[in-house]
Amino acid sequence: MIKMRRVLSIFRKEIYHIVRDPFTLIMALVMPVIMVLMFGSAVEFNVQNVATTYIDESKTPSSLTFLNLLGSSKYFQLTSTDNIFSGYKRMEREQAKALIIIPPTFEYDVLGNNTGHIQILLDGTDNTAIGAIGGYIGFVQAKACSEICKITEHSTVKLVPKFLFNPELNSQWFIVPGLAAVVMAILSILLTALTISREWERGSMELLLSTPVRPLEIVVGKIMPYAILGLVSVIVVYIVARTFYSVPFVGSHLVFFCGTILFLFAYLGLGLLVSTVVRNQQAAVQIAMAVGLMPSMLFSGFIFALEHMPFVFKCIATIFPARWYVTIARDQFLKGSSLQDLWLPFTALSISAYFIVQLCVAKFKRTLEQ
């Protein structure tokens, strides 16, 4: 039978440790802010101002119109170069990501045959940038047809794409909600693993177990403060996301909170598991970072889209709670789906949280009773 008085006593002791330990406080309160600011500012999927060099061998009104169209968009930053060799050199020196070559016969070909060719050389070492450049070029090409050849579209089928939930494809809106998963994953695993391995390391766990306190009371009393810290860190991420990056929150706070609680339990359980494997703080930090940080970054869809992963990795990703929590967090910030719509991530998250907590409590109990 679990005794609340003993649980609260352990809880209170942990609070004293946290309040008097600057490292834990910094981890819980400052790290989320730094991570949100860092990721929010550094990660940008919308490539802009791509350094582009060009050789205009045509020097005709048509080529000028094309170049004006390119230059007037925010996506390209144009500089001219004399010949193909100097242009190639610029790409080698990372001074340009693309080299545009307009041949001398461009205007003649366009106006005479309606088949003007422009060569575009792209820097294949930077996949992200060239993928975006390819998309923008297509857009400019359509405009060029309209302005140079005066071709107006009379097609009966007209595709007009509109982006729902994130109309401007704002990278921060995409990244920052997922950060809550990364921050909580690191914090919950690290702090839980640390607090228990610390007790082992200094021998106080032995003293604690010589009292009538039950292993489950230790687990609950120790986890509670860190669950609260985890929630505080999510609130910090939420506030920074809303104020610094103006990320909208269109969903239900209750749904988001429920997902967060499930995710927290899963990762606090993983922290416990780490603490049963290692009994010194240094090793606990290393394992916690490997178990907490890596999957939440790579297999959660936080940065890399899961849809494009090989089937095996997609399957692996499903066992990580972060994969489901990122879906819930991103959805609640940007889409606002209901609990029914989110039944799959919630069910998966509940199952994984349940099994992880069960496994960890059982393993923790066995370890203590050895």
Added chain:
Amino acid sequence: MRNIVEVQNLCVKFGDFFAVKDVSFAVTYGEIFGFLGANGAGKTTTIRVICGLTHATSGEVIIAGEHFIKGKEDIIKANVGYMSQRFTLYNDLTIKENLDFAATTHNVSRKDLQRNKSDLFDLIQFNKKESSLVSELPSGIKQQVALVAALIHQPKLVVLDEPTAGVSPVSRAYFWELIRKLTKMNKTVFVTTHYMDEAENCDRIALMRSGELIAIGTVPELKNNTFSTQMYNITPKKPLINDDAESISRLCLLFEPYGIHYHVVLKHDADITSLEDKCYVEKVNPSLEDVFIKLVEGDR
């Protein structure tokens, strides 16, 4: 006399290794029971079983009349106060916070806590502020407060695992004074120590070697049983070279360095004259250290 601890045929096995092998002993109410042995002798494992931290592979442990079986851990743990050598108190907590925590984990009510604390503070003549952080306390005071924490739930048995390790000689002496006072408060003290001068304070002593109990008794009993013949303290007239040491050791049953002297037990008393040629010789009573060396380390 009633026993507070009864250990019967205790065996603790880790894999194929016997940490404790068929150990039986009893501790009576109100005595100071010393538990001695070299590192790895099985002392800590036996203590861990008595404190409910390790399960016995076989055998029985009875504490204050209760068998150590599943479901009765709480009753037994309520009768045992444990002070470990590795950890005493949380350094980043105040004295009050540490004691409150120790009391709550033992289910001591708020009212009892105040009364017990006040009694125990009187015992150790404590005059520091309860709001002081433990990290600010000298090691001697810290040990005393740790003793209070181990006693806060008024256990009948106090298990002290090397309680004076790393404490100054003055604090050690004072701590043993406290241990003697505890027995006057009807507490039984089960203590391990590496300091043989301290162990002489025990009413009875058990000696462990390689997981087995090799001797048990009062200090005089152990000395008499171990050394039936006279022990001499010899001081070489000039530094002993190898050959001298070898020729002396051939005459002895025991030849152990003891500071700048040697403690020896001769095979034949008649050999005393040949010893007197090379050394100053005086009769001495064996110390507990001699007993320990003879029994625990003698066969190594």
